[in-house]
Amino acid sequence: MDVTTTEEFRSEVIAWVAERYPDALRSAEVDADEAYLGGTTATFPSHAARRWMDEMSERGWVAPTWPAHLGGAGLDPARARVLAEELARAGCRPPLVSVHGLGMIGPALLEFGTPEQQARFVPDIAAGRVRWCQGFSEPGAGSDLAGLSTRAVRDGDEYVVTGQKVWTSFADESDWIFAIVRTDPAAPKRDGLSFLLVDLRSPGIEVRPIALISGRSEFCEVFFDGVRVPVNQRLSDEGQGWAVTRFILGKERQLLGQNTGFGGGRLGARELIGLARRRRGCPAGTLPDAAVRSALAEADIEEECARALVRNAGGRSPGAGPLHPSVVKLTMSAMMQHQADLAVELSGLGGLGWDGDAYGDDELAVARDYLYSKAWTIGGGSSEIQRNLIARQVLELPHLGPEEP
Numbered sequence: 001m002d003v004t005t006t007e008e009f010r011s012e013v014i015a016w017v018a019e020r021y022p023d024a025l026r027s028a029e030v031d032a033d034e035a036y037l038g039g040t041t042a043t044f045p046s047h048a049a050r051r052w053m054d055e056m057s058e059r060g061w062v063a064p065t066w067p068a069h070l071g072g073a074g075l076d077p078a079r080a081r082v083l084a085e086e087l088a089r090a091g092c093r094p095p096l097v098s099v100h101g102l103g104m105i106g107p108a109l110l111e112f113g114t115p116e117q118q119a120r121f122v123p124d125i126a127a128g129r130v131r132w133c134q135g136f137s138e139p140g141a142g143s144d145l146a147g148l149s150t151r152a153v154r155d156g157d158e159y160v161v162t163g164q165k166v167w168t169s170f171a172d173e174s175d176w177i178f179a180i181v182r183t184d185p186a187a188p189k190r191d192g193l194s195f196l197l198v199d200l201r202s203p204g205i206e207v208r209p210i211a212l213i214s215g216r217s218e219f220c221e222v223f224f225d226g227v228r229v230p231v232n233q234r235l236s237d238e239g240q241g242w243a244v245t246r247f248i249l250g251k252e253r254q255l256l257g258q259n260t261g262f263g264g265g266r267l268g269a270r271e272l273i274g275l276a277r278r279r280r281g282c283p284a285g286t287l288p289d290a291a292v293r294s295a296l297a298e299a300d301i302e303e304e305c306a307r308a309l310v311r312n313a314g315g316r317s318p319g320a321g322p323l324h325p326s327v328v329k330l331t332m333s334a335m336m337q338h339q340a341d342l343a344v345e346l347s348g349l350g351g352l353g354w355d356g357d358a359y360g361d362d363e364l365a366v367a368r369d370y371l372y373s374k375a376w377t378i379g380g381g382s383s384e385i386q387r388n389l390i391a392r393q394v395l396e397l398p399h400l401g402p403e404e405p
């Protein structure tokens with residue numbers, strides 16, 4: 001049993017980080033955007049990044065609240081919060097950026113998995129050995145996710161899966177996909193769904209990247225043509241896939257609040273002040289333009305309020321019970337979009353180009369960030385859907401439209 005107090009634990013973390021965090025990661029030697037993403041196709045962006053991952057894995061601090069026998073450190077929430085605070089205070093990068101693994105399917109395995117499934121899949125996630133992607137959306141099912149039509153037909157100890165997923169982020173770089181599929185077409189639509197864990201190398205799977213106008217290609221279509229999936233790769237009971245999916249959607253929406261893995265390259269309120277100073281040639285003192293000062297102050301206040309909401313004592317929102325993930329998602333995605341808008345405004349003509357030699361790297365980043373920011377109010381469930389959920393589940397207003405996930 002751990003008998004140290006939380007404050008003793010804090011001192012331990014501070015000392016450990018000071019000793020073990022590689023100097024190279026503090027310096028400009030390593031590109032700020034480079035991250036270790038895990039999985040069989042990933043490489044470490046630097047020797048220092050590998051060392052940091054090794055150090056953190058050894059302590060179980062890549063997934064600090066997960067049980068030690070599954071690759072975590074078994075920390076209670078208070079200690080995990082202290083660890084996160086001190087890593088952030090010291091400016092440490094996450095050793096592994098794994099939104100779908102650490103953030104979604106790992107917690108779902110701990111909640112719904114059998115001991116065998118946990119032993120098989122969880123340690124590989126904590127160690128970054130396997131990368132996962134999320135197979136929820138389909139061409140005919142986004143907001144109305146429960147209307148999905150990918151079919152899984154039981155055949156002995158296997159399911160035979162046929163259908164298509166779309167907007168599957170990073171499927172082309174992933175090893176496994178977690179997918180919600182229809183096992184009983186005759187049941188009410190939410191009751192006929194099951195949740196499968198599928199090796200992307202299975203025969204019958206085709207992954208096609210979707211080219212975006214920005215030149216990026218983070219989305220894929222994933223086609224299943226008679227793919228055989230062992231029944232022991234079903235998470236929770238047959239027909240219980242909706243509960244697992246809702247659990248994961250809640251995690252996804254909360255992740256946006258913690259600002260991990262979404263967007264990237266975003267300028268927060270403090271960076272926006274720096275941008276304004278550079279663009280206006282005013283390195284110190286009061287910025288001359290009152291409208292700019294006012295916009296920056298608003299951005300700062302919005303960011304502080306959003307962060308206070310997310311940090312809110314014990315994760316509870318004032319007077320409304322536990323902090324609902326849709327509140328987090330709605331608030332943070334709107335804030336990030338406002339900041340991306342302001343960055344473009346502050347950049348003047350420099351914020352208008354998303355490609356080409358006429359613009360500097362910083363300017364291109366501002367414009368691309370702005371273009372990408374439109375995705376923040378769609379991914380993980382659109383803002384309209386979050387508002388519907390808040391109306392029903394937090395405010396308990398009458399239900400007028402179709403059901404949302």
Ligand SMILES: Cc1cc2nc3c(=O)[nH]c(=O)nc-3n(C[C@H](O)[C@H](O)[C@H](O)COP(=O)(O)OP(=O)(O)OC[C@H]3O[C@@H](n4cnc5c(N)ncnc54)[C@H](O)[C@@H]3O)c2cc1C
Nearest residue numbers: 134135136137142143167168169375378379380381382384
């Ligand atoms: C950056 C990003 C990453 C993504 N990654 C993944 C991924 O990895 N895996 C995955 O499975 N999916 C992923 N998606 C897809 C995402 O989950 C869907 O785009 C989202 O759920 C919306 O579904 P849709 O695109 O089909 O839009 P639709 O459901 O067709 O909605 C279109 C519009 O209608 C509105 N609308 C729909 N129903 C209602 C209603 N009842 N009330 C009010 N308004 C409504 C919506 O708000 C939206 O504005 C990603 C999307 C983005 C942007």
